[in-house]
Amino acid sequence: MKKLRTYLLAAFTAAMLLSFPDAHAQSAAHKFGRGLAGMTCGFLEVPGNIIHETRAQGAVGVPIGLAKGVGMLVARELIGVYEFVTAPFPAPEGFRPILAPEYPWDYFE
Numbered sequence: 624m625k626k627l628r629t630y631l632l633a634a635f636t637a638a639m640l641l642s643f644p645d646a647h648a649q650s651a652a653h654k655f656g657r658g659l660a661g662m663t664c665g666f667l668e669v670p671g672n673i674i675h676e677t678r679a680q681g682a683v684g685v686p687i688g689l690a691k692g693v694g695m696l697v698a699r700e701l702i703g704v705y706e707f708v709t710a711p712f713p714a715p716e717g718f719r720p721i722l723a724p725e726y727p728w729d730y731f732e
Contacts, residue, residue, distance in 0.1 A: 649718040655710035657720060661703020664727045668695040671730030699727055 672692035676684030702721050715721065724730060 649720075651710050651713075651718060654706050654718045657725060658703045658705070658707030658710060660726050660728075661699045661722075662707060663703075665696050665699035665703060667727035667730070668692045668699050671727060675730050695722075698722065 669689065669692035672695060673685055673688035676688030676691065678684070680687065699722065706721070
């Protein structure tokens, strides 16, 4: 169990280090980190969408953001797996991100 925690911490740290957009252009390593972040931090879609919709629509955005967040949670996790597995291949062209925002924590900036 202790080794699992160590590996998860190392993977999370690697994802955080690979996620700085200004540090390097889109690459296989960037896509790998994006996939890892999507798989491990996809749960951030729920509060992120609530915040995004509340900023855009006011108090009405809370239930809308909750619904969108739950739906995007599934999409973020599945696309994270796809990007993680296909990281060595430039699909989509140029290793471009599939989802916007690129990382689940980008809602909070």
